[in-house]
Amino acid sequence: MKKAVIIGAGQTGRGFIAPIVRENGYAVTFLDKDRALVEQLRKEKEYTVSYFGGKREPQIIRDYTAWVTDEEEAVEALTEADVVFVSVFASHVGELAELLKEAAGKRAEKGTEKLTVFCCENGVNVKRPLVEAGVDAVISEGVIFCTTLKPEAEKLDLISQDYPELPVDGKVPGLKAHLEHMPWEENFPGLIQRKIYTYNFMSAVVAYLGDYKGYEVYGEAANDPEIAGLMEDLLPVVSRIIGKEYGVPYEVQLEFTKNAIAKFRNRDIYDTIYRNARQAERKLGLKERMLTPLRLAAADGDETREIALVAAAALYYGEIREELDCEAVLRTMDTDPVLKGETALVRELLEGLRRKENVNTLLKK
Ligand SMILES: NC(=O)c1ccc[n+]([C@@H]2O[C@H](COP(=O)([O-])OP(=O)(O)OC[C@H]3O[C@@H](n4cnc5c(N)ncnc54)[C@H](O)[C@@H]3O)[C@@H](O)[C@H]2O)c1
Ligand SMILES: O=P(O)(O)OC[C@@H](O)[C@@H](O)[C@H](O)[C@H](O)CO
Incomplete structure (x- = not known):
């Protein structure tokens, strides 16, 4: 089974990106800096994404793994990932540079392909902090039109728009990850x-x-x-x-x-x-x-x-x-x-x- 890592297990990461990568048949690992959230994900083992208007069947997301970004397993997950998503707010993307560099270095040592990273944030050129920090990876971006919300503060469950697509920058040199529902945009x-x-x-x-x-x-x-x-x-x-x-x-x-x-x-x-x-x-x-x-x-x-x-x-x-x-x-x-x-x-x-x-x-x- 191919492996996806989602950094930022918040509303968009859990409620919009995770269902897309699951539909593509990838195993999901969440990484987040919020230890309490990671512990809740581990303890509850599943959560439900339902949809505004009730026209789409709710989806239960389970069988995932979750690590805090400073745990050793986070680097391991990235070292083995086929694709990585980042959805942590544009202002936090730079915080991930060292972690991604460490994983990129380990992949290089092992002779594994470069990491593929999709930064999915509201903002212009949100990948820039990673590029400027010299993260050696194929770094693309995605545009999120979908609204996803957390109706109850204490619960992992989410409610989302039934929005079908996550368009990504298809012009990034070396990009190979072609996933369903993730069209390659020519003019990202x-x-x-x-x-x-x-x-x-x-x-x-x-x-x-x-x-x-x-x-x-x-x-x-x-x-x-x-x-x-x-x-x-x-x-x-x-x-x-x-x-x-x-x-x-x-x-x-x-x-x-x-x-x-x-x-x-x-x-x-x-x-x-x-x-x-x-x-x-x-x-x-x-x-x-x-x-x-x-x-x-x-x-x-x-x-x-x-x-x-x-x-x-x-x-x-x-x-x-x-x-x-x-x-x-x-x-x-x-x-x-x-x-x-x-x-x-x-x-x-x-x-x-x-x-x-x-x-x-x-x-x-
Ligand atoms: N929720 C929406 O409807 C929506 C819609 C369009 C775009 N977006 C964009 O998606 C991105 C994520 O938004 P959200 O609503 O999911 O926010 P959120 O607060 O629900 O989730 C963000 C998660 O990122 C984690 N995080 C922050 N910094 C981190 C770091 N350095 N390492 C690991 N984890 C870190 C936080 O702990 C949190 O769990 C933002 O850029 C937002 O603008 C959200
Ligand atoms: O996510 P932010 O904080 O950058 O912006 C808040 C909203 O504008 C945003 O989440 C939209 O609802 C979303 O981008 C859908 O268009």
């Missing part, structure tokens, strides 16, 4: 960037303005008339700037953006504002979901107030919930030749949010 950088700047941007609209308006349940915020109206207003702008930047016809990108809005307005997907809004600082990076659309709109001479409001709401969320240093983010914006022209607007909107002005008032000023 284009696809993941469009995904982050469309899906995750719209998710940020709902999460940050939803939190501002006092929502906790994501689907309720997405159907709030003011927030839904803002998404509708952003639909043509986002479709135009993203389509233009990535050479995708407007109508095609318009459908892509509409799908994102429809997904987030689907109340069956019982998501939380917290899960979508947390880690605001990461989401406010220059290449991330809010500041890149803002840059593209500004560079194109488009109206930027609505996008700037989303960024300001993310700053406000970060400030009140995560002790984010808003001035540091604004200073980083100033290092970008286009975004520096938007800093004053974002600051003005942030001040308005701090004064608790309402969303439509802020948009109309």
Whole structure:
């Protein structure tokens, strides 16, 4: 039996990636730095993935192995793996460099093929920390459109969208791992960037303005008339700037953006504002979901107030919930030749949010 190692036994690793690799007939080993989670996986021996809307039969995942990343067996599992998946958040990928280097070294000593690693995170060029650390492996990336959630904190069980595919970067030299449900994408950088700047941007609209308006349940915020109206207003702008930047016809990108809005307005997907809004600082990076659309709109001479409001709401969320240093983010914006022209607007909107002005008032000023 072929062997898959999934690093990051969280919602995506357990609920989306594990079912795909099991369907491909691979044995699964989970690695995670969370010792309590690994112990729970070992103790309970199985968990269930069910699907929103109940249209797909729940799947029971069992017969897996689980190790903590600092256990010796973790290196052994990687040394013997046919394929490795990483889903730990983009900001944690670099933490895995030494472990992967150790396993890559052992494989080289044994004359085993190079490791194949798929980094499956929300972010642009998420494999970079591994490449820069000199991990000698075939390193690809995957794009996750599928939402997977953990309904009960104490349980391993998950609920997921019935989303069929994990598209991966098929242009990586030396890549051989062809798995079912993992199509090789010819233009992966284009696809993941469009995904982050469309899906995750719209998710940020709902999460940050939803939190501002006092929502906790994501689907309720997405159907709030003011927030839904803002998404509708952003639909043509986002479709135009993203389509233009990535050479995708407007109508095609318009459908892509509409799908994102429809997904987030689907109340069956019982998501939380917290899960979508947390880690605001990461989401406010220059290449991330809010500041890149803002840059593209500004560079194109488009109206930027609505996008700037989303960024300001993310700053406000970060400030009140995560002790984010808003001035540091604004200073980083100033290092970008286009975004520096938007800093004053974002600051003005942030001040308005701090004064608790309402969303439509802020948009109309
Ligand atoms: N959950 C979703 O619906 C969803 C959808 C699309 C994309 N994503 C992306 O998938 C990735 C994983 O998200 P998630 O929702 O599964 O998060 P999660 O918090 O449920 O799982 C992440 C897991 O990674 C582990 N981890 C972190 N650093 C580690 C390290 N250095 N070594 C080993 N394990 C480590 C954590 O302990 C945790 O168990 C993120 O990049 C997220 O943006 C998630
Ligand atoms: O996973 P994050 O924290 O990068 O972003 C939160 C959400 O935007 C994200 O999980 C989406 O729901 C998901 O990417 C599906 O489009």
